[in-house]
Every structure is written in structure tokens, then in C-alpha cells.
Amino acid sequence: MVKLLKDNEFLKFIKDGDKLLVGGFGMSGTPLTLIDGLAASSKKELTVVSNNLGEVDKGLGKLLNKNILKKAIGSYFTTNRDAVKAWSEGELEIELIPQGTLAEAVRCGGAGIGGFYTKTAVGTKLAEGKEEKVIDGERYILEKGIKGDVSLIKAHKADRIGNLVYDHTGRNFNPVMATASKIVIAEVDEIVENGSLLPTEIVTPHIYVDYIVMSKYVKKGGVFVETV
Structure with missing residues (x-):
């Protein structure tokens, strides 16, 4: 069975200077509970690989405002004006990569x-x-594969051995990021019994997942609301 972590226990697997692969597209499929825990920590000099840096003081935007990030690698950083401001003032390194790339x-x-x-x-x-x-x-250019130290991903359901299914567009970057780090930590909305998930609906097999954390957020009226 995959190990269920309590509260911010996952932080012990993240070291200063690590490269984190973080799922999400906008705020959809973003591991908000894991990000909150990271924002409240004393971690520093982190590199984040993600489509964007959340929104102003939301999602990965919280890490930016806590000066936890050294570098961001991704596509749409203009969704958060704080990211643009930090880059322009030399407080954040940014490496732009086209989304499909x-x-x-x-x-x-x-x-x-x-x-x-x-x-x-x-x-x-x-x-x-x-x-x-x-x-x-x-003409073609060579793009190198991206690997991380830790992947922080968001899924809808997990069974007790760690198979994952996603909620519609919340799938986005999460499945590929679950394959590309040494440690994979999945935030989930619900844990179900083994055998409850159809084999055809499992997107990320348990072999890729190391730890699970229960989400503290629910979606109400298109907005993610913290429940506890």
C-alpha cells in the first residue's frame, strides 16, 4: 500500500535547492494543500517546473511571495503579475518553454x-x-528531457495502493509529472478501496506514486475553497 502522510509530513522529502515538478494548468489540477504546506515552511532556493505560477497569492503564487523560489521553468507566467515583477527586478529566474514542448x-x-x-x-x-x-x-532544435527531485501532483481519487484517477481537466500535466521525479507525492480528494477503480479509468499506476496527502480543498462555484 502507498503511504498516507499527515499534515506537512511530506516536507521532509524536499530539500533546499530541489527541482520540483508541480502539476496544474491555471488553478485546475494544482496541489493546493501541498503548496500551502510548502509556503509555510522554511525551504529555499527551489526550482519549480510548472505550466504557470498560479495567480496572485494563490497556488504557486504563494511560494513566490514567500521568496522560496529561485527559478521557474514553464510557459504562462503572465497569469501572475507578481511573477513578472519578480523577474523584472532580478528576484526570480525564469526559463520559458512552449507549452507542448x-x-x-x-x-x-x-x-x-x-x-x-x-x-x-x-x-x-x-x-x-x-x-x-x-x-x-x-530546421529543428534539440530540447532536453526534464527530470525532477520531487513531483507534487493532484488527483481526484486514489485507491489504497496508489492508483490515481483525475477530474476532467485536472488531469493536464499531472500524469507526465508523476513519471519524472525520484519521489512522487499525490494530493487527492478521496481514497477508495482497492478494486473500486476500473482498470480502464486508472491514469497513473501505483508504481509511480510514493506518498499520498489528503486535500483540504473543495471546489464550490468554480472556486477552490479550503475546508479545514
């Missing part, structure tokens, strides 16, 4: 693939310093 880079990291060639970003500033190759007369 980000998803594929994490998938490659989890699959043991060193990198891949893509046409996306060829000829732009995002391609500067990257290896370029001509294939069938067209």
Missing part, C-alpha cells in the same frame, strides 16, 4: 529519453544556445 520534455524525462528535436521556437530567442539540426530540409 514542456509537456513532451517532462514525458521524455519520465521515459528515460534524453531529448527530442522540435520545430517549435526555431529562429526565436527561445532557441538561442540550443543545438540545431536540419531534418528533411527543415
